[in-house]
Amino acid sequence: MNTPHRLPDSTACLWMLKKMILIRRFSEYLIPIYPTDVLETPLHLHIGQEAVPVGLCVHLTDSDTISFSHRSHGPALAKGINLQSLMAELYGKITGCSRSRGGSMHLVEPELGMHGSSAIVGGGIALGAGMALAAKLSNADHISVSYFGDGATNSGIFWETLNFSALKEIPLLFVCEHNHWANNMPAHHHMYGDPLLVSKVFMESFQIDGTDVLDVYKGMAQAVGYVKEMKKPAFALCKTLRWMTHLGVSYDETHCPENMRQKSCPIQKLQTIMMSENMIDASGIQHIIAEVDQDILDADTFAKNSPFPSPDSLMEDA
Amino acid sequence: MNTPHRLPDSTACLWMLKKMILIRRFSEYLIPIYPTDVLETPLHLHIGQEAVPVGLCVHLTDSDTISFSHRSHGPALAKGINLQSLMAELYGKITGCSRSRGGSMHLVEPELGMHGSSAIVGGGIALGAGMALAAKLSNADHISVSYFGDGATNSGIFWETLNFSALKEIPLLFVCEHNHWANNMPAHHHMYGDPLLVSKVFMESFQIDGTDVLDVYKGMAQAVGYVKEMKKPAFALCKTLRWMTHLGVSYDETHCPENMRQKSCPIQKLQTIMMSENMIDASGIQHIIAEVDQDILDADTFAKNSPFPSPDSLMEDA
Amino acid sequence: MDAFSIPMEHDMPEGNRIISYKTAIQEATDQAMMHDSRVFVIGLDADDPSGMFGSLKNLSCQERVIGTPISENAVCGIAMGAALAGQRPICIHLRVDFLMSAMDIIVNYIAKWRYMFGGRVHVPLVIRAVIGRGWGCAAQHAQALHGLFAHIPGLQVVMPAFPYAAKGLLLSAIQDDNPVIIIEHRRLYDQKGHVPSEMFGLPLGKGYLMRKGRSLSIVAASLAVIDTLSAVDSNDIDADVIDLRSIAPLDMEIIRSSVKKTGKLLVVDYAYPFCGIASEICARVAETSFSDLRQPLARITFPNCSVPASGILEKAYYPSAKTIAKKALEMIK
């Protein structure tokens, strides 16, 4: 890992560490309960990829908008979704963020700039651009982020949005969370070219180590800064590793075995640096974990105690 | 104009000259008759752009396939469509190549590898790729061409097909006839980046002067040769000038005034060189024109004398 | 200003401020843009000098008219994203056929967003698209695909037949918090009629009784209404003529009460027959007004094939006032 020249201040580092731990612990919490079928909704976990959403969202304000996709928990938690309403949504409860209509892949929190995530690959990229256009049209200062996977670059709507954004100079940051897989398809089977070579034709582009939250922090500081200042689009490619199988709660031992996971763990990496810089010690970390775990337990209790929607409410908002 | 190092032999030059004159004279023939409303079908003329289809098709065999779009007369005539069946199609007669169901934008001649042209921008690019895939799957030696305008590069299906073709190594030549306009939209309003910078990420790419048939000849010799030999896709960008308005039979005097047309005329350019190389003289040219004009008149007579479809045949092939 | 509230009319207004359908659309767009800075226009050739067949010419707020590349899918998605972020986009398309490129966004996104997020977001988006016809437009440029959109829950679909409805429905659509697809017919663009100068809305989902009769109920939308009126008027046919205005939601009440009176139903829809809006209306009447029906109901639609290019086949393809009159007279006698 290349140590960044300047470390973010300890507030930022602590924020990022806590968020990453939250995403990790939340996801890990789901692993044992998923097989018990209390959550009837397809889970795409973010374990191992936490650095990307967290190193991005540390630079965003509540009014910055973000669109994302089926692998939704990471960006949603990083952007600040209420843990209880997320958990309740997974339980199919009426207190869920989408009032139980959406499930795991369809999260929403309009007040935090999350206007709904899609489970169809690709389209969300255009939604993010539309939010950027709205910012431009209303002379707002915030920016918008289109957050998507490597597989989504296959889709025509990715290309169309790239071209549109460059032509119209909208404040949009493309963030490609490149975990090297689209379902069971390795990236070299689904994308021929390096997406960065293409994005560079259209806009300022950044290559980021998506397993290292400090590199993400640094890269996104530049990328977000560029979009905010220039009011033009930019592209950030974050290569990372998918620890889990595409869907569900199993580790992908074949493609991402234990030793690989340990080496590339973004949480470990940050902890090590923070400890060496005396920003935190082991008990501080334990404290964060305990706090996070308590929040998760509270969310679980909240979700379990929440009512299911009434079958009579089926047609509400239809 | 850069004189190419080696001139194609006189058979090739004569073929190209005659084809370009055919496309030109055919299109010009339509200009006065169109306002009389005998042809009830939207015309997109190829005047001024003849070098691109002709300099391409001189390298193709009958079994090579080609897909193209609404601006169909140029590639169809260059690939060898029967003039009478083309004319009859414009007249809405049952003897038309599409048996009067298609009109100007929908031409077909399966025996010559033209499996139907589309009036929806973009999709034809994928059809061409499918024909290339068919060639690969059946171990055939021919290649396929996706022929499209600059505007078509806006569409997502262009991008998807680029990626697919590179991944699957199919014998497909992308030919972008870049006339700088998509309807009334100048290219810099609809495409941000140079398409060649993008295509190079995916495949061997060629930049060609589309107003100069000898440059097209040379470039396409390389491009077609590459695809045939390597059995991989390639991309040819041919910049040319649209002399006419997007639709209909008027010259675009604003954007392509007389002096510009004269300077860039692919027929003039070729004639000049052929004459200086003693491949042809003025009377030889007159002879070609006369021959072509007679063919056009014959086609017109054929079309006029052909019957309209019977209204009872409406549902045939539905 | 960032919202307007318009009086909801229902009747066909009287007066003689005669303007064309396309001018009515232009006027509604202009007024909406001037009264609500969130309203903007986006789409391929939105900024073309031809102004979408004249319906977007001379708008006061030209800076909020955004021409786009040939990227219908992304453009619909971008319009939707802007709507989610608080704007009021009008996303335009010169041909309904081009919307097929955007079906993923329309069906999987625009239609579903509100429901899929439990009402926590909504998509105040207007999509306008034009049905082509004639001059050898052929199979890819003359489709009327409103039945496809109407099939999808979450999409409202309206089809104005008159200038005043073009204005009133467009303003209602812009004001509505949920997506509305407006299907206009190219043949109607130069049709003229009285249109009030002030802003007004027509309720979405409400039809209008254009003619009162006793012997037959004829239900139609868009251009088919014009042909139906001409058939009925020039043949003195004693029929109720219902202009649907909206096809989703569908005003079944007005249809049912007419059928209750006449006992006979003819639905005219200028579109493919199979699983179309005419099928839906007939099915519903047969389900819920069965005892009112005195004879088999009937439909007039396109034949079940694509539109051919040749003029002579086009003529054989399209129903007309004549077709309608013939069928109506048959059903009455």
Place this chain on the structure above:
Amino acid sequence: MDAFSIPMEHDMPEGNRIISYKTAIQEATDQAMMHDSRVFVIGLDADDPSGMFGSLKNLSCQERVIGTPISENAVCGIAMGAALAGQRPICIHLRVDFLMSAMDIIVNYIAKWRYMFGGRVHVPLVIRAVIGRGWGCAAQHAQALHGLFAHIPGLQVVMPAFPYAAKGLLLSAIQDDNPVIIIEHRRLYDQKGHVPSEMFGLPLGKGYLMRKGRSLSIVAASLAVIDTLSAVDSNDIDADVIDLRSIAPLDMEIIRSSVKKTGKLLVVDYAYPFCGIASEICARVAETSFSDLRQPLARITFPNCSVPASGILEKAYYPSAKTIAKKALEMIK
């Protein structure tokens, strides 16, 4: 070899070579590929180890199974281009919903090619797509959009309910010179039944009478047939049960002759109600079998809204054997 010619069966075969729906599809695919070197499979995850929910596992000609990027529109266009150039592609989709990305190619190209070129070209293309259901699939992963495709002239749409039909219809579709969309239901994949080992076809456009009765005609397709049979059998309902097999073209003959006998019609379609196949059937019966009808016809469909994620709402959303039995009993008494 580059073509096969299969005997056309019609009846439900008897025997006890019991295999699953997915195995029947696999077998048909494998046999077609072995007998005709033009047949190939293409689509996202076609080469995934899961083999399209098992329906593409262990094919003999793996080199003609082509996995693709997430590019449904181009992939459908590429499959079509290959068909035009003489191949016989089977273009697969794990969810019907994903076909919305390819609607431009499906509606504007595949459906129109033969007619638009006066029969000079044809598109021997099979599109397979699966309807999802349950486990919080939610609004974007559980749609049944066959009504959209059926609306478009030039598309044949079939929906096998049984393993033998899955095999027979797939082989007929591959052999057919024109495009066929096969809509399969995920819930049927593990259903078992007798399937002959040899190659055979079922005629496109023909329904099949599964049960004979006198008091009611019930028409259904795909999973709805299974639920209808269970409703009828476990409640001793004296009804004709028609498995449509094809929804476009539609076998009106079998429906009409049944309604002529029973005078009562119930159509069950697990899809959105508005402008769906149930609407079309009801409209046609009301048009052409009106005098045979003894009471209002009825439809059972999804409610007019998107599919929700929560299990409890899903349960409220989907009709079932119970819903069908209740309605059928009501109509009979």
